Structure formats: structure tokens, C-alpha cells
Amino acid sequence: GDSVTQMEGPVTLSEEACLTINCTYTATGYPSLFWYVQYPGEGLQLLLKATKADDKGSNKGFEATYRKETTSFHLEKGSVQVSDSAVYFCALEESTLTFGKGTMLLVSP
Amino acid sequence: KAGVTQTPRYLIKTRGQQVTLSCSPISGHRSVSWYQQTPGQGLQFLFEYFSETQRNKGNFPGRFSGRQFSNSRSEMNVSTLELGDSALYLCASRAGRNYGYTFGSGTRLTVV
Numbered sequence: 001g002d003s004v005t006q007m008e009g010p011v012t013l014s015e016e017a018c019l020t021i022n023c024t025y026t027a028t029g030y031p032s033l034f035w036y037v038q039y040p041g042e043g044l045q046l047l048l049k050a051t052k053a054d055d056k057g058s059n060k061g062f063e064a065t066y067r068k069e070t071t072s073f074h075l076e077k078g079s080v081q082v083s084d085s086a087v088y089f090c091a092l093e094e095s096t097l098t099f100g101k102g103t104m105l106l107v108s109p
Numbered sequence: 110k111a112g113v114t115q116t117p118r119y120l121i122k123t124r125g126q127q128v129t130l131s132c133s134p135i136s137g138h139r140s141v142s143w144y145q146q147t148p149g150q151g152l153q154f155l156f157e158y159f160s161e162t163q164r165n166k167g168n169f170p171g172r173f174s175g176r177q178f179s180n181s182r183s184e185m186n187v188s189t190l191e192l193g194d195s196a197l198y199l200c201a202s203r204a205g206r207n208y209g210y211t212f213g214s215g216t217r218l219t220v221v
């Protein structure tokens with residue numbers, strides 16, 4: 001079945017550092033890929049998405065490229081802010097959304 | 110534009126009781142999905158409804174059920190509650206298959 005594997009956290013960075021959160025997936029077909037973010041006490045917010053190979057999703061300085069050859073969808077940001085501290089979920093969709101376990105990001109001033 | 114609204118935000122129930130959670134999707138969204146979030150299992154899909162029909166169901170026991178009304182509002186019900194049902198229950202809606210889901214803030218259920 002479908003599955004998503006993302007790096008375990010927490011990831012601890014200083015403000016303005018570069019961020020990469022790795023995500024790889026297993027799927028039977030050609031899924032759409034997503035990154036969601038969850039702030040404390042809240043639901044998930046869609047951060048970005050890509051629907052086919054080589055698509056790049058981007059939003060709020062975050063970006064991720066759908067790599068079919070490596071079945072990956074790594075999340076990157078060039079300069080993180082304290083306000084980016086949250087839990088990040090990679091997900092794929094074929095018939096339903098399948099999520100990774102989540103990666104907590106902690107950014108210190 | 111109002112987001113996805115889930116009620117109540119918090120619930121405390123006793124083992125053996127039943128509970129009903131409510132979700133009002135964004136206006137115009139006909140697809141509603143439910144997820145259970147726990148620290149151990151992460152986010153697990155419960156079911157999806159579209160135009161009052163259950164389209165997909167996750168791997169949960171029959172104690173978990175749901176429905177969708179003609180105005181797209183959805184409810185999920187858990188009967189004979191167990192301690193392990195303690196979780197954050199998230200509802201999500203979307204306009205169609207080519208759109209991402211918008212999630213509500215969730216209902217935090219604690220079973221004691």
C-alpha cells in the first residue's frame with residue numbers, strides 16, 4: 001500500500017539557517033504530493049503541493065520538487081524564521097491522503 | 110470566508126459511552142474527510158464522504174461511523190468508547206479532487 005517516510009525530528013535550527021526536511025514515498029500509481037504544516041493547538045494547513053513529476057510547489061519561501069525517479073518530495077527553505085516553528089507533514093494522495101509521521105521544526109532566535 | 114468548523118473543541122467521555130463529533134465544511138465544498146491523530150499512530154484516515162455517500166473508508170472497527178447531510182455537514186460517531194480512542198479528530202473539506210484539503214482545528218477527545 002501507499003506509505004510516506006519523513007525524517008524524524010525535532011529539527012533544531014537558528015534563525016536564517018537553511019532547512020531541508022526529507023520525504024520519500026511508496027505508491028502504486030502517480031500520486032499527488034503535499035506538504036502540510038500544523039501549529040500548536042491547530043489543524044493542518046496546506047503549505048504546498050505538486051501533482052505530477054518535476055512539478056515544483058512553492059509557498060511562503062518553502063519549496064519542494066516532485067522527483068519520480070527518487071520517489072522524493074523534500075521540503076526546503078533558504079532562511080527559516082522563528083515563526084516557522086511547527087510540525088511539518090508530507091502526504092501523498094491516490095484515493096485518500098496518506099501522511100508521514102511528521103517532523104517538528106524548532107527555530108531559535 | 111469561514112473555514113472548516115468542528116464542534117465541540119474538547120470532549121471528555123467515559124469508557125463505554127458513545128460520542129458524536131460535528132464538522133461544517135467550507136461553503137461549496139462537497140467532499141469531507143475525517144482523520145484520527147495520535148502521538149503513536151500519527152494521522153490515520155477514517156472515512157471520506159461526497160454528496161452524502163461514503164466514498165472511502167479507512168481501517169477502523171465498525172464502532173466508528175459517519176454520515177454526511179444534504180448541506181454537506183458531516184458527523185462521525187464512535188460507540189462503546191475505549192481508552193485508545195483518545196485522540197485529536199480532524200475534519201477536512203475540499204472543493205474537488207484537484208484541490209488540497211482545508212482542515213478544521215479538530216476535536217480533542219479524551220476517554221477516561
